[in-house]
Amino acid sequence: MPSMSVLVLLGTIALGLLVLVWTFVRWSMGQGARVLLRGIGTILVLVGMYVTGLAHLAGNGIRSIIDWAQRTPMDTPMMIGLGIAGTGLLFWLIGTVVRPHGKEQARATRASRKGASAPVSSSAPAGRPVSPTGASKAPAGGLAEEDEEIAAILDRRGIK
Numbered sequence: 330m331p332s333m334s335v336l337v338l339l340g341t342i343a344l345g346l347l348v349l350v351w352t353f354v355r356w357s358m359g360q361g362a363r364v365l366l367r368g369i370g371t372i373l374v375l376v377g378m379y380v381t382g383l384a385h386l387a388g389n390g391i392r393s394i395i396d397w398a399q400r401t402p403m404d405t406p407m408m409i410g411l412g413i414a415g416t417g418l419l420f421w422l423i424g425t426v427v428r429p430h431g432k433e434q435a436r437a438t439r440a441s442r443k444g445a446s447a448p449v450s451s452s453a454p455a456g457r458p459v460s461p462t463g464a465s466k467a468p469a470g471g472l473a474e475e476d477e478e479i480a481a482i483l484d485r486r487g488i489k
Contacts, residue, residue, distance in 0.1 A: 337388040341379045
């Protein structure tokens with residue numbers, strides 16, 4: 330088996346290349362300078378960790394975890410703990426994939442939780458207020474707002 334120094338050097342190079350490829354792919358997809366700067370920063374952190382010896386310390390830690398796993402019997406509490414940790418990791422991964430709320434949606438959610446009416450979003454048509462319950466109110470003419478809009482479009486097109 331190679332020495333720890335060789336393994337750490339190879340691991341640092343492999344991680345650096347992986348980050349480089351990931352950064353290039355995301356940058357070429359049009360993600361912008363933010364992704365490029367983050368990728369370069371990550372590579373510099375990896376090189377800095379190697380130069381200072383922190384990568385060697387991390388390698389020793391990984392080897393210690395492997396040795397511990399080989400010595401520890403897999404009994405019921407161990408399996409339950411691994412299942413809980415795996416479920417937590419799965420939730421974390423799903424949470425990173427879920428699309429975050431926009432500012433408007435977050436404000437509307439906060440307002441609805443407080444019991445106040447939702448603010449008028451910028452995507453709503455001008456002159457048409459957004460009702461707090463989301464249901465349209467029937468005007469005095471007997472038609473709902475959506476029905477009136479449809480009737481107006483049909484009238485403009487000459488369809489009756």
